[in-house]
Structure formats: C-alpha cells, structure tokens
Amino acid sequence: MVQAATGIAAAEAGPDGRPGALPAQALDHGTGYLLAAAVLRALSDRQRTGGAGRVIRLSLAGTASWLLHGLSPVPPAGGGPPGPYDPGDPAPWLTVTGSPYGPLRHALPPVHYAGAPRTWDRPPSRWGTDPAVWR
Structure with missing residues (x-):
C-alpha cells in the first residue's frame, strides 16, 4: 500500500x-x-x-x-523539512572479501566498540552448502 x-x-x-x-x-x-x-x-x-x-x-x-x-530521513536540528542527504564517502565502511563467487564488495559490521570484531568471522559460501546449525 x-x-x-x-x-x-x-x-x-x-x-x-x-x-x-x-x-x-x-x-x-x-x-x-x-x-x-x-x-x-x-x-x-x-x-x-x-x-x-x-x-x-x-x-x-x-x-x-x-x-x-534523496532526502535525509532526519529533519535538521533546527527543525524544518529534511534536506538533501549526503551519505559521505562509503569507503571506510566497505571491504572486499574473496568468495566462491569471486571478489565480493560488502559492508563491514556497523557496530564498533572495544573488543568488537572488525570484520565478519567467515566469508560467504555457496548457496545451500552450509549445514543448518546455529553458530
């Protein structure tokens, strides 16, 4: 709707x-x-x-x-309608990982704190090849 x-x-x-x-x-x-x-x-x-x-x-x-x-989802601090959205440079949030499909450009984990992983713990695998178990 x-x-x-x-x-x-x-x-x-x-x-x-x-x-x-x-x-x-x-x-x-x-x-x-x-x-x-x-x-x-x-x-x-x-x-x-x-x-x-x-x-x-x-x-x-x-x-x-x-x-x-292309408008910001958040109104400006002083109020008023949302303005143009400028996401900035995405490069610091992206990386390239090898995969069975070739190089995969993807986002890094979005949460950063002391001791947090800086990247995903394993690369993607081919569809349907992972066992159905919790990790």
Missing part, C-alpha cells in the same frame, strides 16, 4: 502499465535498519552525554520518500 501511495508502484510498472513493486522489501528493511541505527545513536549519545531518553519516529512512507527523492 505504501508503494502505491508514494508512487513506487507507478515507477515500477511494467510495459503494460500495470503497477509493479520493488524487487525486495526495501521499505521494510530500510526502515528497520534506520530504526536500529537510531536506537544505537540514542544509546551512544546517552552514554556520552547523559540525559534522558529520545523519541524516535520513522515510517515506511518516510523511507519511501527518502529513497525516491
């Missing part, structure tokens, strides 16, 4: 004009990732400066607008 309301269904329409959908659940996943990042930011701010809790407001429609229009 959000994809239809925000114009994504029209943007993803097929040649016959029938409304389409994103090939992945980008709004659900993206909003979840933004929420996780906002919670971590609120906790780290509280740890660093003290203070009370924080209200975090996100929505699927807000994430759709951000993805469609």
Whole structure:
C-alpha cells in the first residue's frame, strides 16, 4: 500500500502499465535498519552525554520518500523539512572479501566498540552448502 501511495508502484510498472513493486522489501528493511541505527545513536549519545531518553519516529512512507527523492530521513536540528542527504564517502565502511563467487564488495559490521570484531568471522559460501546449525 505504501508503494502505491508514494508512487513506487507507478515507477515500477511494467510495459503494460500495470503497477509493479520493488524487487525486495526495501521499505521494510530500510526502515528497520534506520530504526536500529537510531536506537544505537540514542544509546551512544546517552552514554556520552547523559540525559534522558529520545523519541524516535520513522515510517515506511518516510523511507519511501527518502529513497525516491534523496532526502535525509532526519529533519535538521533546527527543525524544518529534511534536506538533501549526503551519505559521505562509503569507503571506510566497505571491504572486499574473496568468495566462491569471486571478489565480493560488502559492508563491514556497523557496530564498533572495544573488543568488537572488525570484520565478519567467515566469508560467504555457496548457496545451500552450509549445514543448518546455529553458530
């Protein structure tokens, strides 16, 4: 419904004009990732400066607008509408790992603290080759 309301269904329409959908659940996943990042930011701010809790407001429609229009998901500190989003240089957050599929460029773990792993503990494997066990 959000994809239809925000114009994504029209943007993803097929040649016959029938409304389409994103090939992945980008709004659900993206909003979840933004929420996780906002919670971590609120906790780290509280740890660093003290203070009370924080209200975090996100929505699927807000994430759709951000993805469609390149706007920041967060309003400026002084208030007002969100402005253009500048993610900065992603290079410090990326690495290349060898895999059975060839070199794989991917994101590093997003959380950093003393003793945290700086990279993933093992490279990806071929689909369907891992045993179904918890590690």
